Amino acid sequence: MPGVRRAPHENVATVLVDPCALADLELEVMALDLRVWPVRTAPICADGPREAFQIRRRLLTRQRGAWDLAADWTPVWIGFGPSWRVDDEPLPWAAHATLWQVLDAHAEHVRFHRRLGGVRRLAVPQDVGR
Secondary structure: OOOOOOOOEEEEEEEEEOHHHHHHHHHHHHOOOEEEEEHHHOOOOOOHHHHHHHHHHHHHHHOOOOOHHHOOOEEEEEEEOHHHOOOOOOOOHHHHHHHHHHHHHOOOOEEEOOOOEEEEOOOOOOOOOO
C-alpha cells in the first residue's frame, strides 16, 4: 500500500536472563551503547508483569523443554543506543554482531534467538538536574 508507514519502533532482542546475572549484563552492554529493558518495568507496557509472564511462557513453550532452567528468568528487551543509529537507516550489521557476541559470552545465563523484533519506542529518562 503506498503511503502506509510502520509506526515508529525500536529494534530489540528479546532475551531471558538469569536474575543473578542481570546487573552484570546490563553494565556490560551499557558500555557498548546497548540498553536493557526488563519487560516487567518497561515504560511501554501497561501491564508489565503480565507481559513478562506471557513472553517468558511463549519462549519456554517454543523450546519444548530445552530452556526449562530459565522458567523463572527475567525477560528483557535489549535495544540499541544512539551511537548505533544513522538517521533512518537500518541498524548496521556491526550492531547485531556486537549484541550477539555479548550474549554468547553470557551463554550460561541467557537464552535468546538471533533475531530482532520491534517494540514501541522506549524513551530513555533524561537527567532532571541538567
